[in-house]
Amino acid sequence: MTSGTGTPNQGPCSASPDLTGAHLLGALTPKARLVIEGHAACYALGALNPGETTAYASHLQRCAYCRSIVAYFGAVVDSLPAAVRPVPASPAVKARLLAAVRNDLLTR
Numbered sequence: 744m745t746s747g748t749g750t751p752n753q754g755p756c757s758a759s760p761d762l763t764g765a766h767l768l769g770a771l772t773p774k775a776r777l778v779i780e781g782h783a784a785c786y787a788l789g790a791l792n793p794g795e796t797t798a799y800a801s802h803l804q805r806c807a808y809c810r811s812i813v814a815y816f817g818a819v820v821d822s823l824p825a826a827v828r829p830v831p832a833s834p835a836v837k838a839r840l841l842a843a844v845r846n847d848l849l850t851r
Contacts, residue, residue: 780812789817 771779785791786799803810832840 779809783812784816785811787813787820 780797782791786796786803789796791799799809803813
């Protein structure tokens with residue numbers, strides 16, 4: 744996985760969340776809160792890998808705090824398509840995209 748900067752395995756969606764439960768006790772530092780909120784956002788966006796998604800979903804079953812954050816980010820994610828005006832792809836971009844998809848299918 745890459746971060747928004749294109750760097751592999753870095754960024755909020757690239758590392759397994761720390762599910763030790765410290766946040767369940769209300770012992771959150773500002774940095775810990777940012778990490779937890781980052782993982783909730785990644786979960787809501789569908790940006791975690793399958794193992795992380797399974798672990799986070801399990802965690803959500805017992806953590807009301809994280810469920811509330813995921814619900815908030817879920818509403819934000821749902822509104823994203825309405826936040827931008829669709830722009831048709833140029834013929835050159837469309838051709839490159841279709842070539843990349845074709846190449847990906849042939850190399851599987």
